[in-house]
Amino acid sequence: xxELRLNHITKEWVIIATxxxxxxxxxxSRGIKKHPPAFLPTCPFCPGNESNTPEEVFRIxxxxxxxxxxxxxxxxxxxxxxxxxxxxxxxxxxxxxxGVHDVIIETPVHNMTTALLPLDRVSEIISTYKKRFIEMHSxxxxxxxxxxxxxxxxxxxxxxxxxxxxIGTPVTPFQIRERIEEALRFFDITGECLVCKTTAEEKAxxxxxxxxxxxxxxxxxxxxxxxxHTWIFPKRHAASFSDITEAEIPDLALNLKTVLAKxxxxxxxxxxxxxxxxxxxxxSRSESFHWYMSIVxxxxxxxxxxxxxxxxINTSLPEESAKFLREVSVPLPNENPAL
Amino acid sequence: xxELRLNHITKEWVIIATxxxxxxxxxxSRGIKKHPPAFLPTCPFCPGNESNTPEEVFRIxxxxxxxxxxxxxxxxxxxxxxxxxxxxxxxxxxxxxxGVHDVIIETPVHNMTTALLPLDRVSEIISTYKKRFIEMHSxxxxxxxxxxxxxxxxxxxxxxxxxxxxIGTPVTPFQIRERIEEALRFFDITGECLVCKTTAEEKAxxxxxxxxxxxxxxxxxxxxxxxxHTWIFPKRHAASFSDITEAEIPDLALNLKTVLAKxxxxxxxxxxxxxxxxxxxxxSRSESFHWYMSIVxxxxxxxxxxxxxxxxINTSLPEESAKFLREVSVPLPNENPAL
Numbered sequence: 001x002x003e004l005r006l007n008h009i010t011k012e013w014v015i016i017a018t019x020x021x022x023x024x025x026x027x028x029s030r031g032i033k034k035h036p037p038a039f040l041p042t043c044p045f046c047p048g049n050e051s052n053t054p055e056e057v058f059r060i061x062x063x064x065x066x067x068x069x070x071x072x073x074x075x076x077x078x079x080x081x082x083x084x085x086x087x088x089x090x091x092x093x094x095x096x097x098x099g100v101h102d103v104i105i106e107t108p109v110h111n112m113t114t115a116l117l118p119l120d121r122v123s124e125i126i127s128t129y130k131k132r133f134i135e136m137h138s139x140x141x142x143x144x145x146x147x148x149x150x151x152x153x154x155x156x157x158x159x160x161x162x163x164x165x166x167i168g169t170p171v172t173p174f175q176i177r178e179r180i181e182e183a184l185r186f187f188d189i190t191g192e193c194l195v196c197k198t199t200a201e202e203k204a205x206x207x208x209x210x211x212x213x214x215x216x217x218x219x220x221x222x223x224x225x226x227x228x229h230t231w232i233f234p235k236r237h238a239a240s241f242s243d244i245t246e247a248e249i250p251d252l253a254l255n256l257k258t259v260l261a262k263x264x265x266x267x268x269x270x271x272x273x274x275x276x277x278x279x280x281x282x283x284s285r286s287e288s289f290h291w292y293m294s295i296v297x298x299x300x301x302x303x304x305x306x307x308x309x310x311x312x313i314n315t316s317l318p319e320e321s322a323k324f325l326r327e328v329s330v331p332l333p334n335e336n337p338a339l
Numbered sequence: 340x341x342e343l344r345l346n347h348i349t350k351e352w353v354i355i356a357t358x359x360x361x362x363x364x365x366x367x368s369r370g371i372k373k374h375p376p377a378f379l380p381t382c383p384f385c386p387g388n389e390s391n392t393p394e395e396v397f398r399i400x401x402x403x404x405x406x407x408x409x410x411x412x413x414x415x416x417x418x419x420x421x422x423x424x425x426x427x428x429x430x431x432x433x434x435x436x437x438g439v440h441d442v443i444i445e446t447p448v449h450n451m452t453t454a455l456l457p458l459d460r461v462s463e464i465i466s467t468y469k470k471r472f473i474e475m476h477s478x479x480x481x482x483x484x485x486x487x488x489x490x491x492x493x494x495x496x497x498x499x500x501x502x503x504x505x506i507g508t509p510v511t512p513f514q515i516r517e518r519i520e521e522a523l524r525f526f527d528i529t530g531e532c533l534v535c536k537t538t539a540e541e542k543a544x545x546x547x548x549x550x551x552x553x554x555x556x557x558x559x560x561x562x563x564x565x566x567x568h569t570w571i572f573p574k575r576h577a578a579s580f581s582d583i584t585e586a587e588i589p590d591l592a593l594n595l596k597t598v599l600a601k602x603x604x605x606x607x608x609x610x611x612x613x614x615x616x617x618x619x620x621x622x623s624r625s626e627s628f629h630w631y632m633s634i635v636x637x638x639x640x641x642x643x644x645x646x647x648x649x650x651x652i653n654t655s656l657p658e659e660s661a662k663f664l665r666e667v668s669v670p671l672p673n674e675n676p677a678l
Binding site: 001002003004005006012013016017075076082090092094095097146147148149153154155156165167169170173174175194197198201222273274275277294296302303305307308311313 | 340351357434435508512641643646
């Protein structure tokens with residue numbers, strides 16, 4: 001029998017459609033996977049083609065070589081040099097396209113992926129996220145900074161070389177405001193942070209846990225919006241990602257890499273998106289909001305129902321998916337089976 | 340230069356990314372289109388296979404033949420015979436999977452599409468929507484009814500035989516509640532219905548209008564979430580789709596069919612979703628909410644940015660897309676070039 005479950009973070013109901021439910025194995029990516037080369041001469045992110053990207057804003061090096069580069073997006077959605085003009089004409093409100101849009105080239109190796117990267121490299125990516133997140137927010141015209149990764153064509157990427165993106169927008173998205181307000185309402189009623197409470201309950205129940213490290217808990221939400229949708233919640237209360245500590249960064253790297261490796265080996269390298277949801281640094285003292293990561297494998301399609309209602313139909317059981325991922329064995333964090 | 344525009348209905352900002360903008364022609368579907376047969380012996384919706392669907396709840400006939408059938412979804416997301424049990428355990432809230440999930444088989448002809456259907460058939464589909472919408476809502480346990488169509492694989496359909504779906508859920512989706520509340524806030528401040536006001540302003544400005552009929556205005560929203568996203572707004576204020584009149588039904592059919600035909604001929608039969616957003620019949624007297632149709636062609640991919648922020652990046656200019664669609668000439672409503 002199907003069941004509706006409330007996603008308390010989004011306040012949206014999800015239909016867990018057991019009638020249509022598939023076994024976890026059925027979500028394995030069956031598409032013919034391309035096996036790209038380690039170096040592609042025509043790739044703008046491959047070493048030697050540095051002049052094909054806009055001028056670099058940051059790099060991490062190892063000897064003569066770069067290991068990671070941050071460059072402005074050549075086809076930026078928003079521009080840092082745009083004028084900052086707001087127009088309010090009746091019901092038409094617009095803002096000139098001011099903002100920041102960076103690309104983080106995560107590795108010089110064209111066919112690498114986070115699941116297989118050495119752990120310290122994943123830590124460097126997360127450290128870079130933190131650095132750029134704080135830098136972008138230092139301009140008070142920036143209302144929100146969103147960190148995300150698109151892996152694979154169905155997840156919306158146009159370049160296969162491993163990269164993630166950071167966009168700073170001149171507004172706070174309505175959806176983010178809603179989440180912040182809902183977290184505050186929960187706090188006002190219960191005196192508790194909803195994310196802290198959820199972390200404690202998920203850990204105690206255990207059925208939906210995917211992987212736990214010292215500082216982070218990865219689990220499939222009770223009302224996951226789609227199959228293998230995974231949240232990584234920091235155990236320590238912190239409203240803003242900018243507050244992640246030097247001790248927590250490698251721990252998050254281990255957690256993220258392990259979850260992605262479980263997806264990689266368990267579901268045959270599915271396309272996925274991940275994103276970090278966070279308050280801005282200046283609101284980091286909030287008692288009610290709590291930053292977290294969300295990973296959404298692209299193993300199902302949203303359709304008119306989701307578009308028209310905002311609700312989701314999930315054709316998998318979160319508890320079964322979590323059990324499946326828990327049991328996927330992955331190489332040790334610094335072991336790279338691809339090398 | 341890019342521009343951010345506020346979508347007043349959703350209250351979300353959309354980035355109109357002119358730097359990445361494509362010409363309207365660039366959104367033409369380039370995939371190799373399958374040319375399915377008019378009759379497919381293995382299709383559960385084709386004539387002769389009626390026993391392969393759950394027991395019919397409604398049909399429209401012509402002589403001995405059915406022209407349209409309504410059947411429960413064989414793989415229903417929700418069940419009408421389910422117990423109605425709510426569980427509230429700490430932060431876990433669930434409801435047994437009670438609800439209604441119908442499929443409207445729109446035509447016996449396997450390879451037909453709304454863009455090419457005779458006008459009176461499209462009217463019959465809309466009349467059927469109205470009938471089932473009212474019937475489903477007559478059960479007060481149903482909190483919301485969503486009418487939608489998935490056309491094509493990337494729009495989430497698994498069966499190519501033309502059909503749409505109606506789902507009645509035991510809850511009102513959070514997103515719908517938000518829209519209703521935002522409409523009410525706008526009304527409280529201005530004394531105006533936002534949809535009525537938008538319709539009047541779009542008609543006066545004209546730049547984003549796609550097609551106008553006596554009772555409906557089709558236009559690309561000022562802050563369209565993606566290329567060729569189209570709204571069809573009723574000119575007469577009505578909160579619930581259940582109030583559509585006998586005079587308005589064929590007029591909506593003409594408007595909808597024409598818009599879909601413009602997409603079909605102008606963009607080479609792109610995949611699309613459409614949906615009707617409506618208050619429930621018992622709330623039909625609302626001064627602030629106003630029902631409407633939304634059509635979203637699947638000509639672009641949402642990625643981590645959209646997922647993580649709720650904002651959209653649109654790589655087309657609404658005014659250019661609308662001009663393009665206005666200029667696509669389509670056969671007269673009752674002319675079928677496929678026959």
